[in-house]
Amino acid sequence: MANFSTNEFKPGLKVMLDGDPCSILENEYVKPGKGQAFNRVKLRNLKSGRVWERTFKSGDSLEGADVMDVELEYSYTDGEFFHFMDPVSFEQHAASSDAVGETQKWLKEQEKYEVTLYNGAPITVTPPNFIELEITETDPGLKGDTAQGGSKPATLSTGAVVRVPLFISQGEVIRVDTRSGEYVSRASKS
Amino acid sequence: MTDWRPSAKREALEARAVLLGQLRDFFEHRGVLEVETPLLCSAGVTDAAIEPFVLGLADGRRYLQTSPEYPMKRLLAAGSGDIYQICKAFRAGELGRQHNPEFTILEWYRLHTNHYQLIREVAELISVVLARKGWQIWPWQTLFKTVFDIDGLSATSGELRALAKSRLDHVPKDLDHQGLLDLLFTHCVEPVIADWGVVFVVDYPASQAALARVMVDRPIPVAARFECYVDGIELANGYWECVDSRELERRFEADNDQRRALGIETRPLDSALLAAVGSGMPECAGVALGVDRLLALQLGLASISDAISFDWQAS
Numbered sequence: 001m002a003n004f005s006t007n008e009f010k011p012g013l014k015v016m017l018d019g020d021p022c023s024i025l026e027n028e029y030v031k032p033g034k035g036q037a038f039n040r041v042k043l044r045n046l047k048s049g050r051v052w053e054r055t056f057k058s059g060d061s062l063e064g065a066d067v068m069d070v071e072l073e074y075s076y077t078d079g080e081f082f083h084f085m086d087p088v089s090f091e092q093h094a095a096s097s098d099a100v101g102e103t104q105k106w107l108k109e110q111e112k113y114e115v116t117l118y119n120g121a122p123i124t125v126t127p128p129n130f131i132e133l134e135i136t137e138t139d140p141g142l143k144g145d146t147a148q149g150g151s152k153p154a155t156l157s158t159g160a161v162v163r164v165p166l167f168i169s170q171g172e173v174i175r176v177d178t179r180s181g182e183y184v185s186r187a188s189k190s
Numbered sequence: 191m192t193d194w195r196p197s198a199k200r201e202a203l204e205a206r207a208v209l210l211g212q213l214r215d216f217f218e219h220r221g222v223l224e225v226e227t228p229l230l231c232s233a234g235v236t237d238a239a240i241e242p243f244v245l246g247l248a249d250g251r252r253y254l255q256t257s258p259e260y261p262m263k264r265l266l267a268a269g270s271g272d273i274y275q276i277c278k279a280f281r282a283g284e285l286g287r288q289h290n291p292e293f294t295i296l297e298w299y300r301l302h303t304n305h306y307q308l309i310r311e312v313a314e315l316i317s318v319v320l321a322r323k324g325w326q327i328w329p330w331q332t333l334f335k336t337v338f339d340i341d342g343l344s345a346t347s348g349e350l351r352a353l354a355k356s357r358l359d360h361v362p363k364d365l366d367h368q369g370l371l372d373l374l375f376t377h378c379v380e381p382v383i384a385d386w387g388v389v390f391v392v393d394y395p396a397s398q399a400a401l402a403r404v405m406v407d408r409p410i411p412v413a414a415r416f417e418c419y420v421d422g423i424e425l426a427n428g429y430w431e432c433v434d435s436r437e438l439e440r441r442f443e444a445d446n447d448q449r450r451a452l453g454i455e456t457r458p459l460d461s462a463l464l465a466a467v468g469s470g471m472p473e474c475a476g477v478a479l480g481v482d483r484l485l486a487l488q489l490g491l492a493s494i495s496d497a498i499s500f501d502w503q504a505s
Contacts, residue, residue, distance in 0.1 A: 007283050007285065028286060028287065029284070029285055029286025029287075029288075029289055030286070030376045030377075030380075031239075031284065031286075031289065031376070032372050032375050032376050032380075032417075032424065033417045033424050033427040034237070034239065034398060034400050034427065035239050035368060035369075035371075035372040035398065036239055036365070036368065036369045036372040036373070037239060037283075037284070038362075038372075038373065038376060038377075040377075053359060053360070054359075054360050055358065055360055055361070055362060055373065055377065056362060057362050057364070057365065057369065058283065059283075060362070
């Protein structure tokens with residue numbers, strides 16, 4: 001991979017740091033009136049998800065990381081790996097549970113996910129911001145409580161538990177914001 | 191579609207025009223002569239931390255000026271008297287919220303003045319254009335001691351490195367003594383003085399004198415140099431000028447030694463400047479002030495891009 005100098009550090013650039021692929025979030029140039037200039041850089045470690053803050057001498061460089069974001073369709077899990085498919089080339093990618101992480105509770109077959117590949121293997125799986133899922137279990141709602149905006153827990157087909165309004169019942173399909181894990185609305189009828 | 195629009199709003203452009211008028215009035219009333227000097231110079235600066243844009247022309251190299259300092263000093267040596275200039279300066283690779291590779295500089299020189307007297311004039315200018323009355327003056331050593339409880343002038347590189355490690359999550363490995371001082375100052379001191387309004391830091395370590403004279407009558411010699419910070423933004427850098435041409439030549443050679451050590455290209459010394467200073471340059475103090483930053487401070491803009499009609503991305 002090519003090397004990138006601090007003046008090429010732009011948000012989204014993928015570089016290697018301490019052996020891990022990282023994505024640059026911010027790059028701040030700081031220089032005293034006279035003397036050495038620095039770049040204060042915020043990076044997200046793509047393996048751990050942790051944000052690192054590092055100071056570089058301006059002009060220092062990092063090796064680029066062989067990282068690619070692709071949109072893949074979730075197929076199935078064999079219990080150990082989660083299998084995704086490129087809907088165009090039909091190429092298969094197996095993601096470990098570490099790579100899938102929290103997204104596991106939003107995995108729905110045939111849904112598209114943003115998968116980050118590092119050296120060709122998935123390291124992170126990001127769900128779409130909104131996803132429509134069926135409620136597999138929730139208590140029957142009590143009529144008349146809707147004015148108070150009451151809510152109750154509901155278990156979705158993926159195993160995720162979200163709070164839904166009392167008027168929502170089992171078997172309905174709802175729209176959820178995967179970033180906050182919050183109920184948005186009843187799914188639009190197709 | 192190509193984004194052709196300016197990076198500054200109309201109000202910023204109007205404020206800029208007013209500001210330039212205020213600056214010219216300020217100096218006209220004080221009898222300081224406005225001058226212009228070449229932007230394309232045949233010699234560049236030797237300072238290893240400043241990278242000029244270089245033009246390779248059929249008849250040799252030209253450097254876009256990184257500041258108008260050298261030709262202005264030649265004017266002083268030729269008997270110009272007090273002078274000021276508002277012009278563009280260029281520094282390759284300096285890009286950030288407070289940096290644009292092409293920027294506007296205000297530089298002025300006062301004869302028979304030392305850096306303390308010049309600080310007073312900078313403070314007066316700030317009170318006019320920023321409507322800020324109060325200001326403080328901090329010797330570098332006292333400021334360093336206040337923030338770190340360590341004597342920065344006598345600290346060894348090892349002590350500075352240990353200090354940096356105790357204050358920062360991460361310290362670049364290959365920093366030398368100067369680099370460590372710069373790291374500590376930018377990362378730990380500047381955030382502290384950001385709450386202090388208008389601050390003049392004076393009497394820098396002799397190793398950071400640049401072109402200021404070194405005051406050898408102190409227990410530890412310090413440079414007659416000052417930096418003006420407003421809300422933590424470095425606005426101006428001034429010197430009680432070194433007028434000893436042999437001393438300047440030694441410093442330029444030392445800069446080139448540093449360039450060799452860093453593996454970067456050395457620069458030819460500006461022989462015209464050295465000859466001018468050697469011919470009997472008058473005692474004076476000079477200061478350079480970032481006009482884009484001044485405007486950004488006046489308007490409360492987070493980045494100087496908003497104070498420049500077309501910033502680096504848009505130019």
